[in-house]
């Protein structure tokens with residue numbers, strides 16, 4: 165039987181009275197991530213599925229910055245779904261959809277909403293997901309993205325990566341050790357493994373961008 169997904173909400177304290185969780189890392193990294201998404205997706209008018217939306221803070225931030233795109237947040241953890249919907253309600257934004265309960269390893273994805281049919285998404289984004297989850301989650305995201313992205317759509321990952329077997333900072337060496345101590349199936353991923361998986365699934369590598377705090381944005385295209 166598949167293990168339940170860890171409840172990341174436990175790490176970040178209690179929600180506010182409106183039900184919103186607040187992740188400290190969101191405040192540190194949101195500007196760089198949002199600027200890159202504007203650069204990558206700013207011309208689009210379609211739908212963006214977010215895998216592992218967590219608190220939901222990114223989804224509402226991106227939706228505010230990219231008003232012509234519709235954001236579809238998702239997460240498998242019910243506490244996270246509650247927080248995402250609380251941030252959505254508080255934002256008043258019309259281009260963030262209600263959160264979908266989605267474990268990306270349970271395929272085919274049941275996105276359950278009218279416009280999210282296969283070959284229809286402009287982008288799939290996964291921020292800080294694949295190192296805090298088993299490697300099978302990275303594979304499942306890519307396999308699902310291959311099915312749901314329209315031709316030319318973007319698969320976008322954000323987080324820390326090893327490259328040529330090397331971490332890019334002492335901070336990431338320590339972070340990787342802490343992740344693996346917490347759960348041996350977690351850990352900072354090798355960029356080459358991600359690229360090989362994307363290639364096997366017909367997604368073309370487009371770019372690797374260094375962002376603050378030794379993180380990277382990795383983009384593949386369908």
Ligand SMILES: C[S@@+](CC[C@H](N)C(=O)[O-])C[C@H]1O[C@@H](n2cnc3c(N)ncnc32)[C@H](O)[C@@H]1O
Nearest residue numbers: 169172216217218241267268291292293296297
């Ligand atoms: C570290 S949190 C990151 C949350 C948010 N994206 C952020 O950057 O603040 C990792 C997220 O991945 C989600 N996740 C873990 N395994 C998953 C799976 N199999 N399918 C979908 N999401 C998953 C968790 O529920 C959690 O919300």
